[in-house]
Amino acid sequence: MSDEGAREAELATQLARVEERIATACAAAGRARSEVTLVVVSKTYPASDVRLLAGLGVREFAENRDQEASEKAAACADLPLVWHFVGQLQTNKVRSVAGYADYVHSVDRVKLINALSAASVRRDGPSLNCLIQVALEKESGLGEGRGGAAPAEVGELARAVTEAQGLRLAGLMTVAPLTGPHAGSPATAFARLIEISRDLRAIDPAASMVSAGMSGDLEEAIAAGATHVRVGSAVLGVRPTLG
């Protein structure tokens, strides 16, 4: 078998395993499989892997660094893919990100919303879908300086996205916190995110997306009510250190 054939077989096996986990978690939660979208996080892996996964039926991909993401999206521009940006975002990268991203999951401050709005208006395409990243550890005064907004800030940021030209409020995103009361307990973290999402949907029913769950905790996220799981290593393999 060629190297590419071997890699395709490996990806097919790992993807099938993840699909099985998602289906089992949906069944256990009494949810339809169609309620959960798999977003494959392709960071650190080459565009050739994205191409192979696209051939296996994956349509949604996520990246966390602008330069890597823009190169991969350009290399796969002939494929009908949806790109999600999930990394911490500096305002000076926003114009580039708006060039390829359909969704930005890491919206966490008003300055970034203003920059995204200007970039989206400038690209003159469909509205850029924004998710507010919630740092649940900030509820207990931890995680200062890391990405994500405190739960108490979500309302103000949601309003800013709704009022911004060129942006659409899609929903919320979180990463299970490593510190604070939810450390080591993704189930309670995701339950709290769903509570915040319910408050948000009371104001804006269309902002129904809940991006939560990764390779290690996708079952807990689906049980809580996540609509999008972001899975990297379980599909592509364990990443070498960085990323």
Ligand SMILES: *Cc1c(COP(=O)(O)O)cnc(C)c1O
């Ligand atoms: C890398 C990453 C993921 C995927 O993590 P895995 O553990 O490899 O599944 C999900 N979300 C974000 C924000 C990431 O940076």
